[in-house]
Amino acid sequence: MTTTHDVHSPSFMTGDEFHIPTFRLLQQDGTLFEGAEAPELDEEKALKIYRAMLVTRVLDERMMAAQRQGRLSFYMQCTGEEAAVIGATAALDDADMIMAQYREQGALVYRGFSYDEFMNQLFGNELDYGKGRQMPIHYGSRKLHYMTISSPLATQIPQATGYAYGQKLAGEGHCTITFFGEGAASEGDFHAALNMASVHKVPVIFFCRNNGYAISTPASEQFAADGIAPRAFGYRMHVIRVDGNDVLAVYRATQDARKIAVEKNQPVLIEAMTYRLAAHSSSDDPSGYRSRKEEEAWREKDPILRMQRWLIDRGWWSEEEEKELQDSLRREVLETMKRAEKRPPPPLESLVTDVYADVTPALQRQLDALKTHIRKYPDAYPKGARSLDPDVKAAGSEYKAGDEQGGA
Amino acid sequence: MPKMNMLQAINNALDIAMAEDDKVLCFGEDVGVFGGVFRATSHLQEKYGRERCFNTPLVEQGIIGFANGLAAQGSVPVAEIQFADYIFPAFDQIVNETAKFRYRSGDLFNVGGLTIRTPYGGGISGGHYHSQSPEAYFAHTPGLKIVVPRNPYQAKGLLLSAIRDPDPVIFFEPKRLYRAAVGEVPEEDYQLPIGEAEVIKEGSDVTVLGWGAQMEVIERTVELAEKEGISCEVIDLRSILPWDEDTVVESVLKTGRLVITHEAPRTGGFAGEIAATIQERCFLYLESPIERVTGLDTPFPLTLEKEYLPDHLKIFEAIKASVAY
Numbered sequence: 001m002t003t004t005h006d007v008h009s010p011s012f013m014t015g016d017e018f019h020i021p022t023f024r025l026l027q028q029d030g031t032l033f034e035g036a037e038a039p040e041l042d043e044e045k046a047l048k049i050y051r052a053m054l055v056t057r058v059l060d061e062r063m064m065a066a067q068r069q070g071r072l073s074f075y076m077q078c079t080g081e082e083a084a085v086i087g088a089t090a091a092l093d094d095a096d097m098i099m100a101q102y103r104e105q106g107a108l109v110y111r112g113f114s115y116d117e118f119m120n121q122l123f124g125n126e127l128d129y130g131k132g133r134q135m136p137i138h139y140g141s142r143k144l145h146y147m148t149i150s151s152p153l154a155t156q157i158p159q160a161t162g163y164a165y166g167q168k169l170a171g172e173g174h175c176t177i178t179f180f181g182e183g184a185a186s187e188g189d190f191h192a193a194l195n196m197a198s199v200h201k202v203p204v205i206f207f208c209r210n211n212g213y214a215i216s217t218p219a220s221e222q223f224a225a226d227g228i229a230p231r232a233f234g235y236r237m238h239v240i241r242v243d244g245n246d247v248l249a250v251y252r253a254t255q256d257a258r259k260i261a262v263e264k265n266q267p268v269l270i271e272a273m274t275y276r277l278a279a280h281s282s283s284d285d286p287s288g289y290r291s292r293k294e295e296e297a298w299r300e301k302d303p304i305l306r307m308q309r310w311l312i313d314r315g316w317w318s319e320e321e322e323k324e325l326q327d328s329l330r331r332e333v334l335e336t337m338k339r340a341e342k343r344p345p346p347p348l349e350s351l352v353t354d355v356y357a358d359v360t361p362a363l364q365r366q367l368d369a370l371k372t373h374i375r376k377y378p379d380a381y382p383k384g385a386r387s388l389d390p391d392v393k394a395a396g397s398e399y400k401a402g403d404e405q406g407g408a
Numbered sequence: 409m410p411k412m413n414m415l416q417a418i419n420n421a422l423d424i425a426m427a428e429d430d431k432v433l434c435f436g437e438d439v440g441v442f443g444g445v446f447r448a449t450s451h452l453q454e455k456y457g458r459e460r461c462f463n464t465p466l467v468e469q470g471i472i473g474f475a476n477g478l479a480a481q482g483s484v485p486v487a488e489i490q491f492a493d494y495i496f497p498a499f500d501q502i503v504n505e506t507a508k509f510r511y512r513s514g515d516l517f518n519v520g521g522l523t524i525r526t527p528y529g530g531g532i533s534g535g536h537y538h539s540q541s542p543e544a545y546f547a548h549t550p551g552l553k554i555v556v557p558r559n560p561y562q563a564k565g566l567l568l569s570a571i572r573d574p575d576p577v578i579f580f581e582p583k584r585l586y587r588a589a590v591g592e593v594p595e596e597d598y599q600l601p602i603g604e605a606e607v608i609k610e611g612s613d614v615t616v617l618g619w620g621a622q623m624e625v626i627e628r629t630v631e632l633a634e635k636e637g638i639s640c641e642v643i644d645l646r647s648i649l650p651w652d653e654d655t656v657v658e659s660v661l662k663t664g665r666l667v668i669t670h671e672a673p674r675t676g677g678f679a680g681e682i683a684a685t686i687q688e689r690c691f692l693y694l695e696s697p698i699e700r701v702t703g704l705d706t707p708f709p710l711t712l713e714k715e716y717l718p719d720h721l722k723i724f725e726a727i728k729a730s731v732a733y
Contacts, residue, residue: 073533125711132709132710132711132712133536133710133711134535134536134537135533135534135537150537151536151537152493152496152537153466183465184466186467186470187467188467188469188497189497214437214438214466215437215438216438216440216441216442216445217437217438217442217465217466221440221465222465223465288441288443289441289442345711346712348712348715351704351706351715351716352706355705355706360705363704363706366674366704366705367704370704370715376725377721380714380719380721383711383715384712384714384715
């Protein structure tokens with residue numbers, strides 16, 4: 001509804017009338033700000049969150065190294081944004097839907113996606129749920145309520161609005177959270193999603209990871225406004241800005257947002273202020289557009305370190321446990337990687353299944369022709385040949401990295 | 409003559425166009441200080457300033473809408489869409505606006521200055537969203553011109569023509585060849601014609617037709633075929649819209665056989681359009697059915713990319729089938 005309040009001389013507003021505070025609870029030394037109250041979080045849950053952050057960090061470090069060794073075609077790290085992603089996920093019901101952008105593997109870790117499951121997708125082998133069809137990091141899990149990732153930016157945001165509207169009608173008290181970056185928020189899909197969510201009173205949480213960069217483009221060249229948060233006003237939507245490296249603040253903000261979404265059927269926008277500590281992807285080199293000094297300053301605000309200090313302060317964690325966990329995670333990553341690398345590729349038939357619910361006659365003919373061709377030249381198609389005849393000794397298990405690796 | 413890879417040739421063409429005409433602007437995601445994710449616009453911001461070469465917010469429909477407006481005003485925008493797979497948010501602006509600007513206004517207004525540059529194609533482990541060849545969608549849109557270069561020399565000459573062409577042009581760049589294709593490229597300004605195919609190699613038994621990155625694959629195929637004593641005439645279509653019917657017809661009247669190849673899926677692919685036209689104009693001269701060697705009618709895969717792609721062996725088999733029909 002549009003307000004009408006008459007004035008009789010021209011009066012322009014710029015948005016500077018709004019001052020958006022940042023919600024923070026935890027200081028970098030692991031102590032709470034004065035007057036800040038920690039959210040209700042028992043030891044078990046706090047450690048579960050922390051462990052997920054560490055599992056994510058170790059996975060990212062090892063897999064980026066594997067990419068550099070040529071074992072993996074492509075990789076993307078969540079590094080620096082673990083508190084934002086995992087803090088938010090922990091505040092939800094485990095059956096709430098997650099529609100992520102592509103840097104939110106921490107959410108999957110929190111919900112129990114195993115290293116084996118990650119590796120199978122990363123190496124696109126026969127056990128990959130996505131059947132080896134998408135680039136590494138495009139995970140999905142139906143059982144963990146995590147929609148399969150799609151590379152085009154922001155497309156998941158209006159889908160989240162639609163999914164959550166369906167959840168509202170289903171009446172089971174669930175909501176959807178959608179993650180995206182401050183760059184993706186420039187896409188038209190973002191605006192369509194927020195408007196429809198407000199108009200149709202949808203239980204959806206829009207979680208913006210404002211990490212400062214969209215590949216090389218700094219936030220200062222992405223928008224002229226005071227971040228993403230003020231856009232909520234345009235849709236008359238609840239909004240909060242939170243320190244994205246403060247896991248307690250993210251957790252509390254998302255808990256409250258979920259209440260608004262589920263109890264009042266109203267959408268909420270959360271803007272988490274954070275920093276993409278790593279490159280955009282394995283194809284990117286940040287030294288071309290930002291300084292080491294800037295990166296170092298943010299490294300000191302590491303969200304994992306901040307939570308670790310808080311945990312140690314409370315007596316819930318120790319240096320020894322930290323070292324033990326890190327060592328065992330590193331071993332586990334390497335072991336699962338070796339397993340996944342050795343697994344065969346998906347069968348040749350997987351090229352034509354799932355295009356439609358049933359393989360069309362035309363596609364079947366194309367597959368048959370392809371099989372005939374591969375049988376004629378098995379050495380030229382080691383993966384396809386191996387699938388046609390599993391006994392063929394082919395180099396099909398060697399995952400070959402591409403020339404350009406997709407530049408994504 | 410200096411050697412350049414395709415990115416250097418494209419960068420050089422943009423540099424020449426911007427130096428010559430203040431109205432030429434280059435923009436898109438990460439195009440500014442970083443010079444684009446593939447570095448096609450390296451140093452252009454440094455040389456020509458932030459007003460003429462800049463990063464845009466991450467919004468493809470905005471980039472092309474903005475470019476349409478700029479072109480209508482009389483500027484010469486060269487807009488980059490980071491990957492052809494990401495051009496679709498701008499589909500409305502391109503199909504309903506760019507293509508029809510001149511026609512709907514009775515030529516009161518036009519966006520002829522617009523060039524859209526975008527990397528396309530597979531073979532780089534890019535999966536669904538960094539591999540597609542969407543030329544056929546746009547080929548169904550009168551008012552657009554579509555150009556695809558095969559090597560650095562062609563890229564520079566065709567891009568300079570595209571920028572100066574009186575009509576809007578989508579310039580699809582074969583990203584697999586960005587650094588892989590290296591060749592001699594003159595330093596000076598030159599243009600190559602839009603709408604004209606090029607007969608790269610003359611032959612008598614079969615015409616083999618493609619564009620962009622497929623030309624390199626055809627080259628490998630022809631080596632195999634000639635070893636078997638099959639004489640191939642090779643044509644690079646270069647422009648998908650408008651396409652050079654006469655050159656292809658002339659060749660097929662001579663050879664009596666045609667093999668067309670593209671990476672995009674078979675159904676609705678541009679090979680179908682070419683085949684229809686050639687059977688209309690060459691029916692009595694055809695010795696065998698026109699062969700299409702294309703991607704499968706599926707989304708672009710990842711692990712089984714090699715199996716999906718229309719490679720030299722698949723084209724070779726099609727040539728043999730055509731000749732032995």
